[in-house]
Amino acid sequence: MRSEGGVYAARSGGAMPWRRLAEAAVIILGGVAIVLGFMNPAAQVLVWIGCGLVVVGLLFVGADFVSHREDKAREEIRREYQSGAHDMTLRELFFHLSPNVVESAELERWNTVGLEVRDKLCTEQVKAWGRRVDEGQFAGVLDTRYPLQPIPAEYWMNADFSFWFLAEEYQDKPQAEPNHGVYGSYKLTDIRFNRAEALRVWPKAIEK
Numbered sequence: 692m693r694s695e696g697g698v699y700a701a702r703s704g705g706a707m708p709w710r711r712l713a714e715a716a717v718i719i720l721g722g723v724a725i726v727l728g729f730m731n732p733a734a735q736v737l738v739w740i741g742c743g744l745v746v747v748g749l750l751f752v753g754a755d756f757v758s759h760r761e762d763k764a765r766e767e768i769r770r771e772y773q774s775g776a777h778d779m780t781l782r783e784l785f786f787h788l789s790p791n792v793v794e795s796a797e798l799e800r801w802n803t804v805g806l807e808v809r810d811k812l813c814t815e816q817v818k819a820w821g822r823r824v825d826e827g828q829f830a831g832v833l834d835t836r837y838p839l840q841p842i843p844a845e846y847w848m849n850a851d852f853s854f855w856f857l858a859e860e861y862q863d864k865p866q867a868e869p870n871h872g873v874y875g876s877y878k879l880t881d882i883r884f885n886r887a888e889a890l891r892v893w894p895k896a897i898e899k
Contacts, residue, residue, distance in 0.1 A: 718748035777820050777883035781866055782856045784884055789898035793857055805852045812847045817892050821879040824865055
Protein backbone atom coordinates (compact mmCIF):
# COMPACT_ATOMS: atom_id res chain seq x y z
CA MET A 692 0.00 0.00 0.00
CA ARG A 693 1.51 3.31 -1.06
CA SER A 694 1.85 6.05 1.56
CA GLU A 695 0.39 9.53 1.15
CA GLY A 696 3.87 10.87 0.51
CA GLY A 697 4.36 8.23 -2.18
CA VAL A 698 1.15 9.30 -3.87
CA TYR A 699 2.33 12.90 -3.94
CA ALA A 700 5.73 11.88 -5.30
CA ALA A 701 4.07 9.83 -8.01
CA ARG A 702 1.88 12.73 -9.07
CA SER A 703 4.45 15.49 -8.91
CA GLY A 704 7.59 13.66 -9.91
CA GLY A 705 6.58 12.75 -13.45
CA ALA A 706 5.46 9.24 -12.56
CA MET A 707 2.70 9.53 -15.20
CA PRO A 708 4.64 10.59 -18.32
CA TRP A 709 1.96 9.16 -20.54
CA ARG A 710 -0.45 11.85 -19.37
CA ARG A 711 2.04 14.63 -20.09
CA LEU A 712 2.75 13.12 -23.48
CA ALA A 713 -0.96 12.79 -24.23
CA GLU A 714 -1.58 16.43 -23.31
CA ALA A 715 1.31 17.57 -25.49
CA ALA A 716 0.14 15.32 -28.35
CA VAL A 717 -3.39 16.73 -28.21
CA ILE A 718 -2.11 20.33 -28.30
CA ILE A 719 0.33 19.58 -31.13
CA LEU A 720 -2.34 17.71 -33.09
CA GLY A 721 -4.67 20.65 -32.63
CA GLY A 722 -2.00 23.03 -33.90
CA VAL A 723 -1.37 20.85 -36.95
CA ALA A 724 -5.10 20.72 -37.70
CA ILE A 725 -5.33 24.52 -37.51
CA VAL A 726 -2.40 24.95 -39.91
CA LEU A 727 -3.84 22.42 -42.37
CA GLY A 728 -7.22 24.12 -42.18
CA PHE A 729 -5.74 27.49 -43.09
CA MET A 730 -3.68 25.95 -45.87
CA ASN A 731 -6.70 24.21 -47.39
CA PRO A 732 -9.76 26.48 -47.70
CA ALA A 733 -11.88 23.41 -48.47
CA ALA A 734 -11.09 21.95 -45.04
CA GLN A 735 -11.95 24.89 -42.81
CA VAL A 736 -13.57 22.49 -40.36
CA LEU A 737 -10.04 21.43 -39.36
CA VAL A 738 -9.50 24.90 -37.89
CA TRP A 739 -12.42 24.42 -35.50
CA ILE A 740 -11.37 20.88 -34.67
CA GLY A 741 -7.82 22.05 -34.04
CA CYS A 742 -8.97 24.90 -31.78
CA GLY A 743 -11.07 22.44 -29.82
CA LEU A 744 -8.14 20.07 -29.36
CA VAL A 745 -5.84 22.89 -28.22
CA VAL A 746 -8.42 24.12 -25.70
CA VAL A 747 -8.96 20.59 -24.33
CA GLY A 748 -5.21 20.03 -24.04
CA LEU A 749 -4.70 23.34 -22.20
CA LEU A 750 -7.58 22.57 -19.84
CA PHE A 751 -5.95 19.26 -18.90
CA VAL A 752 -2.61 21.01 -18.36
CA GLY A 753 -4.29 23.58 -16.12
CA ALA A 754 -6.10 20.91 -14.12
CA ASP A 755 -2.83 19.03 -13.59
CA PHE A 756 -1.13 22.23 -12.43
CA VAL A 757 -3.85 22.94 -9.86
CA SER A 758 -3.81 19.32 -8.69
CA HIS A 759 -0.03 19.46 -8.33
CA ARG A 760 -0.21 22.58 -6.16
CA GLU A 761 -2.92 21.07 -3.95
CA ASP A 762 -0.94 17.84 -3.54
CA LYS A 763 2.18 19.81 -2.66
CA ALA A 764 0.32 21.87 -0.04
CA ARG A 765 -1.18 18.72 1.51
CA GLU A 766 2.23 17.05 1.60
CA GLU A 767 3.83 20.07 3.31
CA ILE A 768 1.09 20.08 5.95
CA ARG A 769 1.51 16.33 6.45
CA ARG A 770 5.30 16.65 6.86
CA GLU A 771 4.94 19.51 9.30
CA TYR A 772 2.41 17.59 11.36
CA GLN A 773 4.49 14.40 11.45
CA SER A 774 7.64 16.31 12.38
CA GLY A 775 5.96 17.67 15.50
CA ALA A 776 5.55 21.14 14.03
CA HIS A 777 2.53 21.95 16.21
CA ASP A 778 4.06 21.26 19.60
CA MET A 779 3.31 24.52 21.42
CA THR A 780 -0.17 25.59 22.48
CA LEU A 781 -1.35 29.18 22.52
CA ARG A 782 -1.54 29.05 26.34
CA GLU A 783 2.08 27.84 26.56
CA LEU A 784 3.18 30.69 24.28
CA PHE A 785 1.43 33.31 26.44
CA PHE A 786 3.03 31.93 29.59
CA HIS A 787 6.42 32.00 27.88
CA LEU A 788 5.94 35.64 26.87
CA SER A 789 4.50 36.68 30.23
CA PRO A 790 5.09 34.15 33.05
CA ASN A 791 2.72 36.03 35.41
CA VAL A 792 0.02 36.62 32.83
CA VAL A 793 -2.65 34.81 34.87
CA GLU A 794 -1.64 35.93 38.33
CA SER A 795 -1.71 39.57 37.28
CA ALA A 796 -5.29 39.29 35.95
CA GLU A 797 -4.68 42.53 34.06
CA LEU A 798 -6.54 42.91 30.78
CA GLU A 799 -3.97 45.46 29.62
CA ARG A 800 -1.20 42.88 30.03
CA TRP A 801 -3.22 40.27 28.15
CA ASN A 802 -3.83 42.74 25.31
CA THR A 803 -0.14 43.70 25.18
CA VAL A 804 0.94 40.08 24.77
CA GLY A 805 -1.91 39.37 22.36
CA LEU A 806 -0.98 42.33 20.15
CA GLU A 807 2.66 41.21 20.09
CA VAL A 808 1.62 37.74 18.92
CA ARG A 809 -0.84 39.08 16.34
CA ASP A 810 1.80 41.48 14.98
CA LYS A 811 4.11 38.56 14.28
CA LEU A 812 1.29 36.47 12.81
CA CYS A 813 0.08 39.29 10.52
CA THR A 814 3.59 39.91 9.21
CA GLU A 815 4.20 36.14 8.78
CA GLN A 816 7.19 36.16 11.13
CA VAL A 817 5.61 33.18 12.86
CA LYS A 818 3.04 30.62 11.74
CA ALA A 819 0.10 29.18 13.61
CA TRP A 820 -2.35 26.34 13.11
CA GLY A 821 -5.84 25.99 14.51
CA ARG A 822 -9.28 24.44 14.20
CA ARG A 823 -12.12 26.47 12.79
CA VAL A 824 -15.22 26.21 14.94
CA ASP A 825 -18.79 27.12 14.01
CA GLU A 826 -20.81 27.54 17.17
CA GLY A 827 -24.23 25.97 17.13
CA GLN A 828 -27.48 27.40 18.41
CA PHE A 829 -26.49 26.30 21.91
CA ALA A 830 -22.84 27.31 22.35
CA GLY A 831 -20.61 24.36 23.14
CA VAL A 832 -23.34 21.79 22.44
CA LEU A 833 -23.83 21.74 18.69
CA ASP A 834 -20.44 23.12 17.64
CA THR A 835 -18.88 22.06 14.35
CA ARG A 836 -15.10 21.70 14.56
CA TYR A 837 -12.81 21.37 11.57
CA PRO A 838 -9.43 19.62 11.15
CA LEU A 839 -6.23 21.36 12.17
CA GLN A 840 -5.02 23.65 9.39
CA PRO A 841 -2.68 26.61 8.83
CA ILE A 842 -4.19 29.98 9.79
CA PRO A 843 -3.78 32.58 7.03
CA ALA A 844 -1.94 35.74 8.07
CA GLU A 845 -4.86 37.84 6.81
CA TYR A 846 -7.12 36.35 9.48
CA TRP A 847 -5.33 38.27 12.23
CA MET A 848 -5.91 41.67 10.65
CA ASN A 849 -9.52 41.62 11.91
CA ALA A 850 -9.44 39.11 14.75
CA ASP A 851 -8.36 39.01 18.37
CA PHE A 852 -7.78 36.47 21.13
CA SER A 853 -10.64 35.65 23.49
CA PHE A 854 -8.29 34.87 26.43
CA TRP A 855 -10.46 31.94 27.55
CA PHE A 856 -7.40 29.75 26.94
CA LEU A 857 -5.53 31.36 29.85
CA ALA A 858 -7.72 29.32 32.21
CA GLU A 859 -6.80 25.65 31.97
CA GLU A 860 -10.40 24.49 32.40
CA TYR A 861 -11.60 26.45 29.34
CA GLN A 862 -9.31 25.00 26.67
CA ASP A 863 -12.31 23.88 24.61
CA LYS A 864 -13.60 27.46 24.23
CA PRO A 865 -12.90 29.53 21.07
CA GLN A 866 -9.43 31.04 21.42
CA ALA A 867 -9.68 33.65 18.67
CA GLU A 868 -12.65 35.37 17.09
CA PRO A 869 -13.34 38.12 14.55
CA ASN A 870 -13.68 41.68 15.80
CA HIS A 871 -17.15 43.14 16.20
CA GLY A 872 -18.65 44.17 12.88
CA VAL A 873 -16.50 41.79 10.86
CA TYR A 874 -18.65 39.36 8.89
CA GLY A 875 -17.78 36.25 6.91
CA SER A 876 -14.99 35.21 9.28
CA TYR A 877 -14.90 32.41 11.86
CA LYS A 878 -13.72 31.52 15.35
CA LEU A 879 -10.69 29.34 16.07
CA THR A 880 -9.77 26.91 18.80
CA ASP A 881 -6.82 24.62 19.56
CA ILE A 882 -4.35 27.20 18.22
CA ARG A 883 -0.80 25.85 18.07
CA PHE A 884 2.68 26.98 17.14
CA ASN A 885 6.01 25.42 16.28
CA ARG A 886 8.00 25.62 19.52
CA ALA A 887 11.39 25.99 17.83
CA GLU A 888 10.12 28.78 15.58
CA ALA A 889 8.37 30.57 18.46
CA LEU A 890 11.50 30.48 20.61
CA ARG A 891 13.56 31.90 17.75
CA VAL A 892 11.13 34.81 17.42
CA TRP A 893 10.70 35.27 21.19
CA PRO A 894 13.83 33.90 22.93
CA LYS A 895 12.74 35.44 26.22
CA ALA A 896 9.68 36.90 27.91
CA ILE A 897 8.42 40.34 26.88
CA GLU A 898 6.52 40.86 30.16
CA LYS A 899 7.75 39.97 33.67
